[in-house]
Amino acid sequence: MPSYIITLSDAEAWAHSWQTSPPKNLAKAHLIPLEVLTELLAIPEVTGVRSYMGVDSSGTQRLMFVGVDGDGKDMTDTIYSGTEPCPSTCDTSSPLYNP
Numbered sequence: 348m349p350s351y352i353i354t355l356s357d358a359e360a361w362a363h364s365w366q367t368s369p370p371k372n373l374a375k376a377h378l379i380p381l382e383v384l385t386e387l388l389a390i391p392e393v394t395g396v397r398s399y400m401g402v403d404s405s406g407t408q409r410l411m412f413v414g415v416d417g418d419g420k421d422m423t424d425t426i427y428s429g430t431e432p433c434p435s436t437c438d439t440s441s442p443l444y445n446p
Contacts (some may be wrong), residue, residue, distance in 0.1 A: 351383045351429035358411050362403025364394045365408075374408045374432035375444065384413060390414050390425070397421060401428075408432045434442045 353361075387396060393414035401409045410430045414422040437444060 349429065351380060351386070351427045353411065353426050353428045355423055355426060357403075358399070358401065358423075358428075361411065361428075362399050363433060364374055364402040365400045368402075368434050370402060370406075370408055374434075375437065376433040377408075377410045377430040378433070378436040379410065379412075380429050383429055387412055387414055387425075392416050392420070394424065395419075 374416050384396075387393060394417050395415035397413050397415050399411045399413070401411050402434070409428050412427045414425070418424055433444075
């Protein structure tokens with residue numbers, strides 16, 4: 348199974364890129380590997396999940412996920428990504444693709 352964990356420094360760079368130079372053509376959706384959610388929700392202290400938008404070094408839009416603790420704070424020891432944006436991993440038959 349591939350590792351979907353990214354470093355805090357990569358996550359900060361991706362988020363900074365999104366926030367300072369957002370893409371002109373936004374993704375319509377993101378495919379999230381089930382393993383990302385399964386691993387994240389298996390962390391005992393996690394009471395919720397927060398996602399952040401980012402753009403990686405290749406220019407690909409990504410979602411990043413962190414666990415949220417009972418106080419509503421991000422748990423940034425483990426940050427997950429591995430999402431694939433649409434277009435490229437789209438369900439063009441979905442009513443949400445072109446509403």
